[in-house]
Amino acid sequence: MEGEGGNPEVPPDGILGDAEARPEEEGGTWGKHGFPHGSEQSERRSVIYEVFRQERKGQAFAHAGSVEAPNEAFAEPYAREQYGRRGESTALWVVPREAVHEIEDFADELGRNYHRVDGYPLKEKLGRARERAEASRAS
Amino acid sequence: MNAQKLLELADDELILGWRNSEWTGIAPLLEEDVAFSSIAQNEIGHARALYEHAARELGTTADELAFDRQPEEYRHSRLVELRLVPDWAATIARHYLYETADEERIGALKKSDDPELAGLAAKIDREEAYHRMHAQMWFDRLREEPRFAAALEELRPLAETRGEHTPEFVELWEEMTSVRRSLAGATW
Amino acid sequence: MDPREQEFLDYVQSGGQVETDDWMPDDYRTKLIKFIEMHGNSELMGVLPEREWILRAPTLQRKLALTAKVQDEVGHSQLIYRVVEDLGKPREQCLADLISGKSKFHNVFHYPTKTWGDVGVIAWLVDAAAIISQKALLKCSYAPYARIMKKICWEESFHILHGRDVILTMMLGTDEQRELVQEALDRWWGPLMQFHGNPISRDEDPMYVWRIKSQGNEEARQQFLDGYVPQIWELGLTVPDPKLRKNEDGVWEYTEPDWDELKHVVTGHGPKTAERLELRRSTREETEWVRRAMLAEAA
Numbered sequence: 001m002e003g004e005g006g007n008p009e010v011p012p013d014g015i016l017g018d019a020e021a022r023p024e025e026e027g028g029t030w031g032k033h034g035f036p037h038g039s040e041q042s043e044r045r046s047v048i049y050e051v052f053r054q055e056r057k058g059q060a061f062a063h064a065g066s067v068e069a070p071n072e073a074f075a076e077p078y079a080r081e082q083y084g085r086r087g088e089s090t091a092l093w094v095v096p097r098e099a100v101h102e103i104e105d106f107a108d109e110l111g112r113n114y115h116r117v118d119g120y121p122l123k124e125k126l127g128r129a130r131e132r133a134e135a136s137r138a139s
Numbered sequence: 140m141n142a143q144k145l146l147e148l149a150d151d152e153l154i155l156g157w158r159n160s161e162w163t164g165i166a167p168l169l170e171e172d173v174a175f176s177s178i179a180q181n182e183i184g185h186a187r188a189l190y191e192h193a194a195r196e197l198g199t200t201a202d203e204l205a206f207d208r209q210p211e212e213y214r215h216s217r218l219v220e221l222r223l224v225p226d227w228a229a230t231i232a233r234h235y236l237y238e239t240a241d242e243e244r245i246g247a248l249k250k251s252d253d254p255e256l257a258g259l260a261a262k263i264d265r266e267e268a269y270h271r272m273h274a275q276m277w278f279d280r281l282r283e284e285p286r287f288a289a290a291l292e293e294l295r296p297l298a299e300t301r302g303e304h305t306p307e308f309v310e311l312w313e314e315m316t317s318v319r320r321s322l323a324g325a326t327w
Numbered sequence: 328m329d330p331r332e333q334e335f336l337d338y339v340q341s342g343g344q345v346e347t348d349d350w351m352p353d354d355y356r357t358k359l360i361k362f363i364e365m366h367g368n369s370e371l372m373g374v375l376p377e378r379e380w381i382l383r384a385p386t387l388q389r390k391l392a393l394t395a396k397v398q399d400e401v402g403h404s405q406l407i408y409r410v411v412e413d414l415g416k417p418r419e420q421c422l423a424d425l426i427s428g429k430s431k432f433h434n435v436f437h438y439p440t441k442t443w444g445d446v447g448v449i450a451w452l453v454d455a456a457a458i459i460s461q462k463a464l465l466k467c468s469y470a471p472y473a474r475i476m477k478k479i480c481w482e483e484s485f486h487i488l489h490g491r492d493v494i495l496t497m498m499l500g501t502d503e504q505r506e507l508v509q510e511a512l513d514r515w516w517g518p519l520m521q522f523h524g525n526p527i528s529r530d531e532d533p534m535y536v537w538r539i540k541s542q543g544n545e546e547a548r549q550q551f552l553d554g555y556v557p558q559i560w561e562l563g564l565t566v567p568d569p570k571l572r573k574n575e576d577g578v579w580e581y582t583e584p585d586w587d588e589l590k591h592v593v594t595g596h597g598p599k600t601a602e603r604l605e606l607r608r609s610t611r612e613e614t615e616w617v618r619r620a621m622l623a624e625a626a
Contacts, residue, residue, distance in 0.1 A: 046622045048409075065475060066409050067170050068418075070621045073276045077269070078170040081177050082402055086482070160381055160390075163397050164374035165606070167614035168621065169405040169418075176398040180391055187387045202386045225613040284620060311382075318385040318443050325500050327385040327443070327493075 048097040049075040051082070053089040061093050142193065143214065145256075146204075147301070148244060149189035150215035153205055154308075155237060156182030157315065161224045178234075178270050185263050192256060206319050210304055210312045217300035220308040231281060232290035235274040240298050241267060339468040339538045346470050347413050355537050359469055360414050361430075362539050367407035368425045368432035370400045375603045376440045377449065385443065392489045396450065399482045406475045413471065426608045428595045433457075435518045437597020444511030447497060450490025452515065452555060456522045458483045459550050460540075468538040498562050505563075512559070513567045520568075520581065521589040523547040552579040 046068050052061040064083045069075035072094070079094045113119030159179035166172035190201035197204075218237065223229040245267060248260035281287040318327065328336065332352045345351055351359075377397050384390035408418045424430040435453050440446065461480050467473040497504040529535040529543030542550075552571075556579070559566060570582045592600070 065406055065478070067405070068168075068409070069170060070280075073279075074170075074621070077174045077273055077276070080269075081174040082170065082405065085173070085177050085398075086485075088481075157382070160394050163381060163394055164371075164378045164401055165610040165614075166401075167617035169401055169408070172401045173398055173405065176394060176401070180394050180398075183387060183391055183394075187391075190387075205387055206385070225610050227614055227617045281620060284616075286616075314382045318383050322501060322503055325504060326496055327389060327500075 046070050047075070049079065050095050050097050050100055051079045052093040052095070053083050054091040055089060057090050061091070064089075064092075066097065142196070145189060145193055147214045147216075148248075149186050149193065149204070150213050151219050151237075151241075152182045152189065153186035154213070154215045154311070155219040155233075156180070156186060157311065158219060158222065158224075159230075159234075161222070162230065165225070167227055174273065178273060181266050181270070185266070188259055188263070192259060206316050210309050213304065213308075213312075214301065216298055217305070218294060218297040220305060220311065221294075221297075222307050222311070226290070228281065228284060228286040229290040229294065231274070231277045232287060232294050234270075235278050236291065236294055236298055238267065238271045238274045242271065336537070340536075342538075343468065344470040344473070345468055354533075355539075356414065358533055358537060359472075359539055360411055360416050362534055363407060363414070363469075363472055364411050364416065364421055364424075365431050365433070367404045367411060367421060368430055369436060370404040370407060371425070372432040372436040372603060372607075374400050374404075375606060376436060376438070376599070377446065379440065380443065380446045383443070389493065392492075393446065396486045396489060399486065403479050403482070406478065407472075410471050410475060422607075422611065426604055426611065428604065431593050431595075434521055434589055434592045434597070435515075436603075437592045437600045438515075438518055439599050441514070442507050442511060443493075444497070444507030444509075445515070447490055447493035447508060448511040448515050450486050451494050452490070452512075452519055452559075453522070454483055454486045454490060455555055456519055456547075456551050458487065459547050459554070460523065460542075463540060463542040463547065466538075466541040494562070498564075509564055512564055516567050517585065517588070518592075519551075520548070520584040521586070523551065525586050525589070549579055552581070 047070070048066050048068055049072075050066050051064045053064040054061045067075060067078040067082055069078050075094050079092050083089055083092055156179045159175065159182065163172065163176045163179065166175055186205065187201050190204040194201050194204055218233060221229075221233070223233060242264075245260050245264045249257055249264060251257040251260065319325075331350075332354075335350075335352055335355065339345065339355075345355075374397050377393065377400075381390065381394050381397060384393050408421055411421055412418050421430070425432070435449075435456075440449065458480060461476055461483060464476045465473055465480065467476065494508055497508050524544040526545040526548075527543070529540075529546070532540065532543060534540040535543060553573075556566065556571065556573075568582050570580060573579050591597075595601075595604075
């Protein structure tokens with residue numbers, strides 16, 4: 001969209017939240033997978049770090065957001081302050097965006113209902129089994 | 140550590156914190172703005188804790204010690220009173236020099252006979268550990284910059300310059316105390 | 328509207344959520360970027376009126392609370408610009424457009440702060456007006472933005488507490504302190520009433536149509552008045568609008584805000600606009616070498 005020279009801050013392999021995965025809309029310059037484009041790229045090489053936070057001990061780490069930093073040494077204090085200065089997190093994971101691989105297409109073409117609750121229609125069978133047991137008690 | 144030295148330390152933290160807070164909103168990078176502001180707040184927090192300790196002995200309050208003295212009664216170093224915004228090289232040079240010197244001072248305080256003071260020093264030291272890491276991180280990044288090396292040289296001797304204050308400090312004091320002085324004795 | 332766009336519209340209007348790499352109509356993306364960018368600009372510009380008072384805060388506690396508030400606002404702009412960046416507009420471009428006046432920021436940040444009374448009124452009422460809009464944005468159709476709004480709303484709640492505390496302390500203080508509050512309120516009331524924008528019907532507001540906003544402007548303003556006029560009156564303060572009252576239908580009536588003033592201000596002609604943009608421009612210029620030094624090698 002704003003495609004002149006691409007988006008220099010977003011690393012080419014970025015996946016989580018990366019705005020490049022639309023080759024059919026954007027045409028050439030934007031997100032040709034894997035490689036930066038345009039002269040802007042060589043001027044700015046910083047990394048987007050994704051930050052996951054744990055609110056309380058024992059809880060799962062959830063995605064909190066991202067910070068931009070030249071390297072890990074800077075990313076740490078930046079993540080710490082942005083996602084922990086008010087004591088809202090007990091721990092953080094800080095990960096370069098390109099290390100996060102998103103999977104979002106799951107193929108279930110033939111409807112594997114044995115993996116789902118609706119694959120087990122118990123209500124009707126239970127009704128009939130109760131009727132049968134009652135009938136045999138009565139006789 | 141005697142009362143004078145304690146006040147030196149508290150005043151250093153207060154004035155440095157005040158100066159560092161001047162970067163809030165205009166730091167070189169948004170992420171750095173947030174991080175550096177926390178450092179400034181910590182410093183003021185340290186000053187407050189130290190003033191509170193001194194205030195109990197002197198029969199006053201932390202706010203009164205922080206705000207209600209005359210400029211010549213403050214005991215901070217020349218290093219911390221300089222207005223360095225918008226010079227980031229000088230700001231980091233001061234940050235680095237101050238944290239390095241402070242480590243020794245706090246270290247000595249941790250061994251104080253006064254258990255309360257020693258405990259407070261330990262807490263301050265734990266927070267200062269992050270300041271030292273931050274200063275080192277920037278030192279490593281800027282060491283090749285000539286303006287940074289020049290700033291270090293220029294500022295180094297000022298860490299132990301104490302005594303008469305610059306007009307710059309008087310200006311800062313006037314700003315700091317303007318609201319309080321406008322209505323003496325009022326609660327804010 | 329082509330069928331794919333219509334399908335998208337139906338999807339968002341029935342509560343559907345959109346992620347960064349989902350397909351979205353060009354108009355949606357453009358409107359989204361413009362809206363979110365203006366929010367980021369506003370957080371960043373909102374810092375400037377308050378910064379002066381960080382240096383003049385009259386107690387250590389106020390100093391810390393105010394510095395933390397302003398720090399939060401910078402933090403919010405960071406979160407917001409990251410969202411805009413992931414939508415396709417780099418932060419550098421956003422900042423350049425802000426400084427050149429090409430993009431906008433909210434009216435309230437174009438006005439001066441004159442006294443400590445302003446500090447209280449801003450934290451209490453301006454932030455309250457903002458939080459009403461922000462709570463509505465928790466339901467934004469664009470999920471990455473809705474998610475950061477959670478953190479933003481949580482942090483803003485501290486600001487309002489701080490604002491209330493500053494105001495209450497002054498109202499319990501001397502006559503001069505009470506006058507400071509009333510005088511500040513008198514000056515800020517106009518901009519506050521304009522804050523939520525002119526009363527365009529929400530179905531004519533593209534931001535609402537796309538469910539970027541989940542409430543109309545007038546709805547937001549009514550919520551603000553409902554929540555905060557009673558708070559103002561119970562302290563013995565007055566609102567400088569003789570027509571302000573809640574009618575029998577529970578709707579607040581008021582003197583029509585000056586929409587020309589609003590337009591004039593947000594297009595870059597506020598009393599402090601030029602000065603503040605110049606401060607942003609000059610500090611960016613002075614620190615350009617730092618960004619180059621930081622990003623020269625992502626070592």
